[in-house]
Amino acid sequence: MNKNTLIGLLVIGVILFGFSWYNNKQYTERLQQQQRQDSIAMARAPKPAALPGGEALAQGQLSPDSAALTGTEPAPSVLGSVYDSQLRGEEKFYTLENDLFILTFSNKGGRIAAVELKDYKKYDGSPLMLFQNETHGIEGRTMQGGRFNLNLFAPEQINTADFYFSPRMISDTSIAFRLYADSASYLEYLYTVRPDNYLMDMKVDLSHFRGKIVPNQPDVTLAWSMISPQQEKGFDNENNYTTIAYKYPGETSIEELGMSTGTKEEDITTKVQWVAFKQQFFSSILVAKDNFSAADLKFNTFKPTDSNIKDFSALLTLPYSPATESYDLQFYFGPNKFSVLKKYGDLEFQKLVPLGWWIIGWINRYVVIPVFDFLGSYIASFGIVILILTVLIKLLIFPLTYKSYLSTAKMRLLKPDIDKLNEKYPKKEDAMKKQQAMMQLYKAAGVNPMGGCLPLLIQFPILIAMFRFFPASIELRGKSFLWADDLSSYDSIWTFPDGFSIPFYGDHVSLFALLMAVSLFIVSKINYAQSAGMSSQQMPGMKFMMLYLMPVLLLVWFNNYSAGLCYYYLLANIITMGQTFAFRYMVDDKKLHAQMVENTKKPVKKSKWQMRLEEMQRQQEALRKQQQQQRGGKR
Known part of the structure; x- marks a missing residue:
């Protein structure tokens, strides 16, 4: 590209920019003049007659909610008389x-104003509302419990949440709300409830409204938001599981904004199949x-002293073209129960239940939940x-x-022989x-030095699986056992005076957490005595961590956790103690040691790893002798 070509392109660009700026300025001036003329005409116009499909609407004040719904102040526009x-x-x-469930609709915005779940109650026994038609002040704004708004140009910019729709009751299971542009043009929301199903259908019908929408509008913005009330007893524990989740189309996993005690948001520029305002159990x-x-997703967290947990908002984009006749949407309002969510197939709703990743999720999904559901169908007490x-x-x-246990016992019996080897090779160069x-000693005696650790590592995923399962199990919600009135939340035998709270511990004493910590201390003490002296260099630090640090840390950590989880760990520790005493009775140390001595008399076949180790030792010894000879020659 030569110099003249570059100059020519630059001149053309300047001309195009100037022309575009001039046209835009002229268009703005004409639009302002038209707005002034329309405002005068509207002020002089008589009150409108009744609208088609609904009765005449009474005078009222505009709602301030549109700004909260869209995230910005709606652009000022002059609308037609209708x-x-x-x-x-x-x-x-x-x-x-x-x-x-019971769904409450409002003609203001044609929205779902409140949702009540019939089969569940709040922790205080009142009706469980996923959200309700109440106003809340948040950071100087007034917001409703449930909000829904479409932002489009028809032909002016409108926010549907500002308008009073005309309702049409179609049947006992369907209701429609219409926003009229004229006597024949309207936008319609059609809601249909399914029998015995937490899923409901919503159709945004644009087939009678397309002529009013600006044809070059690339998309329609849908603003959906709600305030999540506190449903459970403990604010902190419920807040840990309350967030926004979403799923990409074609994926089998879901994404979450994660846990936060403040504000969190995420801007997604790719396609999204669904968005969930997720609470702990609903x-x-x-x-x-x-x-x-x-999708543009965001939540704000209320203070623990409030009766709400989070304020959710989702700004969602729907593609639009002149051929678009409708948008088919669905709402799920219901529990985070794995067996219920699983029924919705490819939507992967069941991933909202936090069962853990990989092997931990597999254990919960295919072992723990089926057994738990089977037992729960025959036994009324969830403590049993x-x-x-x-x-x-x-x-x-x-x-x-x-x-x-056997591996630990064998290592303990080999302790005198290991001490002799330490005395025989005290120098570092003899390591x-x-x-x-x-x-060679381990091999001859038939002892695997890792035999005591590997079984514990294999059990570890089960411990973590239980940690994920109990706080997420809605089956435990509201179920009492002994002194615990709700196994899904913490139990409390004593609450501190108002305003007093121990950092990280809380404002109450959980007896199940306390008993769990005591049982862990006893189990640790038994295990320490069982393995005492096996590793004299590491045991002093291990003793402090095993006997004192871990029980105290778990006591503080679990004080606000599910009572069912603390009860499970308490039972597991008690059974472990019983097993340990049973093993001591079953295993005779003298016979075990005699068997190990007998094993040492048998010929030992060296493994490849042991052969490589011996070869490395020979090379190291030869190198050491060579270095000694070189130092002697220099002298």
């Missing part, structure tokens, strides 16, 4: 219900049949169910536990020889 009439009115409510999910093209589940798990891993001699 639009203007629908900006004033009286808010009225309508209900649809099935066997599972979720409100919005699904787009043809996906959202983008947890007891039986704990016994079954302990029986399942019994061979590993027994093998770990390879000592290691080789120890391996």
Whole structure:
């Protein structure tokens, strides 16, 4: 490209920019002049008559909610007389219900104003509302419990949440709300409730409204938000599981904004299949049949002294073209129960239940949940169910536990021989020889030095699986056992005076957590005595960590956790103590030591690893002798 070509392109660019700027300025001036003329005409116009499909709307004040819904102040626009009439009115409510929930609709914005789940109650016994039609002051703004808004140009920019829709009750399971542009043009929200189902359908019908929407509008913005009330007893524990989740189309996993005690947001520029406002045990999910093209998600966390947990908001983009006739949406309002969510197939709602990743999730999904559900269908007391589940798990891993005990006992009996090797090879340069001699000793006696650790490592995923399962198990919600009134939340035998709280510990004393910590101390003391002296160099630090630090840390950590989880760990520790005493009775140290001595008399076949170790030792010894000879020659 030569110099003249570059100059020519630059001149053309300047001309195009100037032309575009001039046209835009002229268009703005004409639009302002037209707005002034329309404002004068609207002020002089008589009150409108009744709208088609609904009664005349009464005078009223504009709602301040549109700014909160869209995240910005709506652009000022001059609307036609029909639009203007629908900006004033009286808010009225309508209900649809099935066997599972009651939905309350408002003609203001044609939105779902409140959702009540019939089969559940709040921790205080009041009706469980996923969200409700109440206003809340947040950072100087006034916001409603549930909000829904479409932002589009028809032909002016409008926010549907500002308008009073005309309702049409179609049947006992369907209701429609219409926003009219004129006597024949309207936008319609059609809601349909399914029998005995937490999923409901919503159709945004644009087929009678397309002529009013600006044809070059690339998309429609949907703003959905709600305030999540506190449903459970403990604010901190519930807040840990309350967040926004979403799923990409075609994926089998979901994404989350994560845990936070403040504000968190994420801007997603790719397609999203659904967005969930997830609470600890309940979720409100919005699904787009043809996906959202983008999403801007955000939540704010209330203070622990408030009656709410989080303020959720989602700014979702729906693609639009002149051929678009409708948007098919679905809402799920229901529990985070794995068996219920699993019924919705490819939507992968069940991933909202935090069961853990990889092997931990596999254990919960295919072992713990089926057994738990089976036992729960026959046994009314979930305290007994947890007891039986704990016994079954302990029986399942019994061979590993027994093998770990045997390995520890063998290592303890070999302690005198290991001490002799330490005395025989006290120097650091003899470390390879000592290691080789120890391996020969282990091999001859038939002892695997890692035999006590590997079984424990195999059991570790089960411990973590239980840690994930109990706080997420809605089956425990509201179920009492002994002194605990709700196994899904913390139990409390004493609450501190108002305003007093111990950092990290809380304002109460959980007896199950306290008993769990005491049982862990006893188990650790037994294990320490069992393995005392095996590693004299490491045991002093291990003793402090095992006997004192771990029980105290878990006591502080678990004080605000699920009572069911603390109860499970308490039972597991008690059973472990019983197993240890049983093993001591079953295993005779003298016979075991005699068997080990007998093993040393048998010929030992060296492993490849041991052969490589011996070769490395020979090379090291030859190198050491060579260095000594070189130093002697220099002298």
